[in-house]
Amino acid sequence: MRIVLLGPPGVGKGTQAKLVAAKHKLEKISTGDLLRAELANRTELGKLAEQYMRQGMLVPDDIVNKMVAEKIASLGPGAGFLLDGYPRTIAQAVALEAALQTLGANIDKVIAFQSDENTLLERIRGRAEIENRSDDDAQTALNRFRIYQQETAPLIDHYKKSDLLIEINASGDIETVNNLVEEALAG
Numbered sequence: 001m002r003i004v005l006l007g008p009p010g011v012g013k014g015t016q017a018k019l020v021a022a023k024h025k026l027e028k029i030s031t032g033d034l035l036r037a038e039l040a041n042r043t044e045l046g047k048l049a050e051q052y053m054r055q056g057m058l059v060p061d062d063i064v065n066k067m068v069a070e071k072i073a074s075l076g077p078g079a080g081f082l083l084d085g086y087p088r089t090i091a092q093a094v095a096l097e098a099a100l101q102t103l104g105a106n107i108d109k110v111i112a113f114q115s116d117e118n119t120l121l122e123r124i125r126g127r128a129e130i131e132n133r134s135d136d137d138a139q140t141a142l143n144r145f146r147i148y149q150q151e152t153a154p155l156i157d158h159y160k161k162s163d164l165l166i167e168i169n170a171s172g173d174i175e176t177v178n179n180l181v182e183e184a185l186a187g
């Protein structure tokens with residue numbers, strides 16, 4: 001199984017990714033986590049990514065595409081995986097399709113989470129208290145919402161056209177959302 005999780009900042013992609021990957025024994029590829037690990041290790045890639053992330057901007061496509069393509073290639077052709085937070089632009093979706101084609105693989109389902117902005121801001125505020133992420137202050141979060149609408153929301157139509165999209169209301173608690181995800185995967 002190869003799954004993509006899409007959705008606005010703070011909607012719970014990372015939270016659901018952990019649950020789904022554990023249950024279905026899938027490799028979890030979270031671009032946010034991979035980039036934060038590069039930052040923590042002060043690599044050249046990390047230093048570059050930090051300039052974008054702390055302003056709530058997307059890291060340039062070529063950097064993220066290369067990072068994901070290498071990760072997918074390292075898993076081998078038959079591997080199941082879950083992509084959390086990738087693709088986030090149409091250019092990333094095109095790059096993902098090319099990377100999968102070289103392996104003779106394809107995406108099975110794209111899950112798009114939705115919720116209202118107040119719920120998302122509340123969750124990000126809660127995460128800020130626990131995780132101290134530099135992109136979780138209110139102003140940066142608003143910037144991330146704006147960029148989501150411009151850059152990432154068009155992916156919903158992109159995946160609707162290929163009939164892979166399942167839209168899920170992510171406003172409920174973690175267990176409720178997880179039940180909806182499992183129903184969608186079973187269907």
Ligand code: B4P
Binds near residue numbers: 033126
């Ligand atoms: P991400 O790490 O993907 O972060 P996110 O979108 O804010 O969060 P997510 O939706 O995973 O929410 P979470 O589960 O934590 O991206 C961070 C940054 O990295 C981006 O802004 C960008 O700069 C860069 N980046 C990443 N991928 C990129 C790409 N492909 N291209 C370019 N740049 C990229 O949930 C949020 C909080 O809510 C948590 O505290 C959680 O406990 C809580 N929560 C979750 N679900 C809940 C529920 N159902 N009910 C109540 N609380 C819930």
